[in-house]
Amino acid sequence: MARVLMKGCEAIAEAAVRAGCRFFAGYPITPQNEIPEYLSRRLPEVGGIFVQGESEIASINMVYGAGQTGTRSLTSSSSTGVSLYSEGVSFCASARIPIVYVNVARGGPGIGAIQPSQQDYLQAAKASGNGGFQMLVFAPSTVQEAADMTYRAFDCADRDRNPVLILADGVIGTIMEPVELPPMKSEEEVAANKKSKRSWACVGHKLGREHRSWIEPGSFDTTNLQQRNEEAAKMYETWTPEWEAYQVDDAEVVLTGYGISARIAKAVVDELRLEGKKAGLIRPITVNPFPYEAYEHIDYSCCKGILDVEMAIPALMIHDVKAGVKERASIDTCLCSGGNIMRKKAVMDAAGKILER
Amino acid sequence: MERIYARTETLQQDKVSGFCPGCMHGTVIKLIGEVMEELEIVDKTVSVEGVGCCGLLMDYTDYDTTTAPHGRACAVATGLKRANPETIVYTYQGDGDLAAIGLGETMSAANRGENFTVIFVNNGIYGMTGGQLAPTTLVGMKAATAPKGRDPKEHGYPMHMCEILGQLKAPVYLERCSCNTPQNVIKTKKAIKKAFRNQIDGKGFSMVEIVTSCPTNWGMDPLGALDFLEEKMLVEFPLGVYRDRTKEV
Ligand SMILES: Cc1ncc(C[n+]2csc(CCOP(=O)(O)OP(=O)(O)O)c2C)c(N)n1
Ligand code: SF4
Ligand SMILES: [Mg+2]
Numbered sequence: 001m002a003r004v005l006m007k008g009c010e011a012i013a014e015a016a017v018r019a020g021c022r023f024f025a026g027y028p029i030t031p032q033n034e035i036p037e038y039l040s041r042r043l044p045e046v047g048g049i050f051v052q053g054e055s056e057i058a059s060i061n062m063v064y065g066a067g068q069t070g071t072r073s074l075t076s077s078s079s080t081g082v083s084l085y086s087e088g089v090s091f092c093a094s095a096r097i098p099i100v101y102v103n104v105a106r107g108g109p110g111i112g113a114i115q116p117s118q119q120d121y122l123q124a125a126k127a128s129g130n131g132g133f134q135m136l137v138f139a140p141s142t143v144q145e146a147a148d149m150t151y152r153a154f155d156c157a158d159r160d161r162n163p164v165l166i167l168a169d170g171v172i173g174t175i176m177e178p179v180e181l182p183p184m185k186s187e188e189e190v191a192a193n194k195k196s197k198r199s200w201a202c203v204g205h206k207l208g209r210e211h212r213s214w215i216e217p218g219s220f221d222t223t224n225l226q227q228r229n230e231e232a233a234k235m236y237e238t239w240t241p242e243w244e245a246y247q248v249d250d251a252e253v254v255l256t257g258y259g260i261s262a263r264i265a266k267a268v269v270d271e272l273r274l275e276g277k278k279a280g281l282i283r284p285i286t287v288n289p290f291p292y293e294a295y296e297h298i299d300y301s302c303c304k305g306i307l308d309v310e311m312a313i314p315a316l317m318i319h320d321v322k323a324g325v326k327e328r329a330s331i332d333t334c335l336c337s338g339g340n341i342m343r344k345k346a347v348m349d350a351a352g353k354i355l356e357r
Numbered sequence: 358m359e360r361i362y363a364r365t366e367t368l369q370q371d372k373v374s375g376f377c378p379g380c381m382h383g384t385v386i387k388l389i390g391e392v393m394e395e396l397e398i399v400d401k402t403v404s405v406e407g408v409g410c411c412g413l414l415m416d417y418t419d420y421d422t423t424t425a426p427h428g429r430a431c432a433v434a435t436g437l438k439r440a441n442p443e444t445i446v447y448t449y450q451g452d453g454d455l456a457a458i459g460l461g462e463t464m465s466a467a468n469r470g471e472n473f474t475v476i477f478v479n480n481g482i483y484g485m486t487g488g489q490l491a492p493t494t495l496v497g498m499k500a501a502t503a504p505k506g507r508d509p510k511e512h513g514y515p516m517h518m519c520e521i522l523g524q525l526k527a528p529v530y531l532e533r534c535s536c537n538t539p540q541n542v543i544k545t546k547k548a549i550k551k552a553f554r555n556q557i558d559g560k561g562f563s564m565v566e567i568v569t570s571c572p573t574n575w576g577m578d579p580l581g582a583l584d585f586l587e588e589k590m591l592v593e594f595p596l597g598v599y600r601d602r603t604k605e606v
Binding site for chain 2: 023053054058059062063066070073087095202203206208209212213215217219
């Protein structure tokens with residue numbers, strides 16, 4: 001398959017179409033406007049629906065509605081807009097409606113900044129809405145990964161009947177890179193996928209409790225709601241965390257970060273290795289479930305310290321890193337925020353300091 | 358013997374209504390069911406419940422139903438209908454749901470001329486949560502959060518949704534009805550039927566507003582509530598057709 005040069009947002013949008021996504025609703029916000037703009041052209045070409053919602057609240061609810069028909073459905077936004085998704089995503093989780101959404105994260109809190117940031121880690125990984133539901137959250141660090149994860153996200157969402165989040169950032173969303181796009185699902189495959197959800201889809205059935213579709217995002221019956229939460233909890237347990245371990249085995253300093261920070265950290269590891277310095281990287285690929293096991297592969301007898309690299313102040317992922325490291329090594333941070341992009345030099349210096357110990 | 362009346366099969370046959378005495382929700386969902394049967398759309402209809410006493414509908418109906426977050430029924434219906442145009446979609450919403458928290462979704466769906474049907478049950482109060490001030494509460498009418506009654510200086514005036522949506526170009530059909538007398542029940546059924554028919558014919562956005570009573574939260578007995586509805590509510594909310602472009606589109 002030929003590689004094409006594409007912006008991250010466009011690659012995400014095209015990958016979604018190729019995965020069989022046929023409904024998108026979204027509200028404009030920088031830096032993810034290329035996703036809705038691309039899909040407003042592309043979806044009609046494949047018989048799909050594009051709607052510009054009047055708000056993020058309306059958009060997520062349109063996607064909640066479209067998802068209920070069995071149609072693969074997507075929305076995307078950025079940070080402050082994603083906050084407005086909370087209730088709708090929680091309804092999707094409660095009613096077990098598969099949807100995919102993307103956060104091309106920008107500076108925060110509040111309206112923050114339009115530039116890239118990783119301030120939304122806790123919201124994305126821990127509590128994207130009320131009610132304690134969990135989601136698979138993928139964090140791409142290249143345009144290729146953004147496309148691949150989006151493509152896969154639809155399968156995961158359908159398998160679990162649960163929302164899936166792609167946690168990207170303004171760099172991944174706007175950078176142009178060569179990408180090998182995943183294969184286009186045929187119209188037959190797309191139709192078969194929708195049909196496979198016919199039994200629960202809210203599209204009309206014969207009368208009667210044994211036939212009808214009831215989409216219930218809640219219940220007046222406390223026993224019923226507890227049971228449903230227990231079932232969801234069992235489903236969450238089927239997930240396997242994913243991570244990349246790079247040059248970790250003999251590392252004296254282990255850098256850790258996700259998404260764009262990890263990519264910058266990886267470049268630092270390569271540079272340090274060229275200088276003969278033993279550096280490694282642990283990059284969570286799923287930030288939920290978090291790959292705590294990854295930190296078991298560190299040789300703590302030679303590791304002088306961990307460097308948590310995040311485009312967030314205060315450090316947010318660090319709480320998970322601490323839970324993985326279990327006080328077997330000290331953890332330093334290299335942070336930036338406000339829409340500033342992590343500088344390689346800052347990471348080099350921070351890693352260097354640990355190596356001098 | 359000829360059977361001239363039967364309970365609509367769209368309602369669960371073993372259920373007894375749990376709506377309060379004198380509540381009109383039961384009448385409205387019965388009318389919707391009868392219309393669905395007459396139009397032969399029972400097995401392809403989906404109701405989108407708002408949150409409020411409207412949300413109790415699912416406990417009585419026997420066809421496909423979904424629940425929207427409070428106020429978002431018109432957005433959920435947009436997604437459902439656009440993604441599966443063969444389905445007949447209607448929303449069932451109260452005044453708090455449709456005209457307060459969901460005003461934006463209602464206006465925008467109407468403005469886009471979405472091809473679904475809105476059944477708006479206006480009882481002038483927040484029923485489910487215990488009688489708080491609604492956007493449709495009458496001036497002077499007491500509410501749990503307006504103990505001295507609605508004061509225009511503080512709360513503004515009741516909102517008239519048929520008139521407001523009537524400012525938009527796209528809606529096809531807007532009518533305000535009531536269920537306070539047998540004649541009005543018949544008129545309401547006709548309006549509901551027309552609103553569904555418009556959707557079947559692909560004509561676009563139709564809304565039937567139904568002025569109803571909430572004896573429980575109005576603090577009245579069912580008959581007193583009927584009087585109040587006729588003497589006060591219908592003065593503030595005149596019945597009639599506010600838009601009918603059915604023949605033009
Ligand atoms: C986001 C959100 N806010 C508040 C509520 C609480 N709530 C439930 S029903 C309701 C009022 C409903 O009033 P109305 O729409 O007039 O319906 P009625 O009960 O009168 O039929 C409110 C505020 C909720 N469920 N969700
Ligand atoms: S509280 Fe009011 S609207 Fe709700 S069921 Fe009772 S009478 Fe009907
Ligand atoms: Mg009400």
